[in-house]
Amino acid sequence: MPLINIIPGDKIPVAPMNLRLPAWRVPGWLLVFWWLLRGLVRVTVLAVRYWWLTVPTGLALWLRLEYGGLLLASVALAVAAVCLAWWRWHPVSWLRFGWYPMVARVRALLIYRVRWASVMATCGLATVFGGDRYVPRLLRVRCDRFGDELTVRMLPGQIPDDWAQAAERLAYAFRLRDGHARSTSRPDRVVVRFLRRDPLATTIDPLPVPDVPDLDGLALGVREDGLPYRLRLAGSHVLVAGATNAGKGSVLWSLIRSLAGGIRSGLVEVWAFDPKGGMELAAGAPLFARFVYDDPDGMAGVLEEAVKRMRLRAARLRGVTRQHVPSVEDPLLVLVVDELAALTAYLTDRKVRDRIKEALGLLLSQGRAVGVHVIAALQDPRKDVLPFRDLFPTRIGLRLTEAEQVHMVLGDGARDRGALCDRIPDSLPGVGYVALDGVREPARVRFSYLTDDDIRQLGRDYQRHDRNDDDQEVTE
Structure with missing residues (x-):
């Protein structure tokens, strides 16, 4: 057998492979039959899927062919009259079961x-x-x-x-x-x-005050679907963060208003802290069992007094129950703190600041089960300003100045899930997002707005039953 000398780099000649693909001859009538069958199946599927169009259309054509256009017009007028009567008689059920399902089908298509x-x-x-x-x-x-x-x-x-x-x-x-x-x-x-x-584009008027507050669902405002928003206070603390003029006062006063019935009856006791000299909360002073402002040392003392009451109540309930039930003899204690950063970060007296931080840490970590709740508002959500933000199960983010602040207030990933607090316009004060522990998606809410006259009237109508304005305890 002769040897073939192959020079490196040369290509080895390869004979082409002989392949013959099988050819299937399909009769033309079979292709036509297949196309017709596929078309029939698709038309049937579409007719079943859009029955709300095909059934009335087929019925109308049948009436027109069998009985003429006069009967078809009469049937159409009768259906329109029934719908009109339903709308006039019970508009809520008409919108829910008649109009909106029809709109949904048309918009879907x-x-x-x-x-x-x-x-x-x-x-x-x-x-x-x-x-x-x-x-x-x-x-x-x-x-x-x-x-x-x-x-x-x-x-x-x-x-x-x-x-x-x-x-x-x-x-x-x-x-x-x-x-x-x-x-x-x-x-x-x-x-x-x-x-x-957007149902939140207009200001929300003050909501009715219930005689007995429902701690599992306090009505504070309106959700973006137009339904009332209810906040669960039982077993929770609430943190409210927002820039200047974002509407923090709307959240605080909406919550106080929802508790006003319990304040008058003695089921709820509110202690108010206003480091800004009482500018925000003074109009509702008759509602508060304790109202402290201006003096940081006095605020620290009242917070320490709340810790003592919490510990005494815990000792009394130990072995009896795991959850406090408010009563006139043993009311729910709600601490409302406006501008929390003024107490935890901006005080120059380090000893007083440490006392306040220690008391707040104890109240936040041990107070929920024994009926002691903290409602705190602040502008600056940085970690050094509020080191125990994770102790607030309910966090409300109003308009914020930076996207990073959304994660600081509502938690990691909250902005990616739709909490665009940094995009809330200045023209919508009181609009914010509520994040709850254990709930992935934040809820968009607008809280009701109370004017100064509304707050003063609230204080006159629902002041605490066991005292008058002249014996109100105020610490300056």
Whole structure:
């Protein structure tokens, strides 16, 4: 056999492989039959999916062909009369079960489903694998007076935080005002809410005062879906943070107003601390069992007195119950502190500052079970200003000046989940986001606004039952 000399670098000649692909000859009539079958299946699926369009349309055509246009017009007028009578007789049920479901179906068809695949791709929520495109499935659309709620089945590998970060882009893609995403009980689903009209754009008037405050749900304002917002005070402390003129007073006075019925009956006792010389809280002085201002040493003494009462109550309840129940003989103690940073960071007297920090730390860590609650407001949320912010299970972020402050107040990742406190405009004081321990998504709320006259009237109507203004205890 002859040897072939191969020079390094030369290509070895390779004979081309002879491949013949199998050819299938399909009759033309079979292709036509297959296309017709696929079309019939798709039309059937669409007819079943959009039954609310196909059924009335089919019925109208049948009436028109069988009985003429006069009967069709009569039936249409009768249906319109029934809807009008329903709306006049019971508008709430008409809107809930009649109008809004119809609006939701129309908006789902004309706005969301038409552009769904393209929007998912441009917002980074669709993916491609193996040459196939995968798009999250839109399951349901619900509408109400202020916005739309979309229930979506996420793709494998997605989490609700991915949708929360993309919610603002989705809102702009669908030409809507704002968007937020929240998780559901189903791990594969997420709910995205878009606003068509903001219910928080107008000032919220003072809410009615209940005779007995519901500590599991104090009505303080309105949520972004138009429903009342209720804050759970039982077993919690509340931190309120916001820039100047952000509406911290609205939160404090809304909460005090919701407790006013209990203050008058003696079920609730409020101790107020106003380091700004009483400028914010003095108008409601008749509501307070203790009202201290100006003197830091006096404030430290009152806080230490609250610690003593907390410890005595804990010793009395030990082995009897694990949760305090307010009564006239043993009322709920609520400490309201305006501008907390003035007590924990800005005091020049180090000894007094340390006393205040120690007392607050004890009250925050041990007071919830024995009915001692702290409501604190501040402007500067830095760690050195408030070292024990994690002891506040309920945190409210109003308008803030920087995006980093949102994470300081509401916790890591709160801004990515929709708490855009740094984007709240100056024209919306009292609007903020509420974050609760154990709840992933913050709630957007506007708190009611009380004028000075409202506060003074509140003090006259609900002052404590066991004293008059002349025997009010005030420490300057």
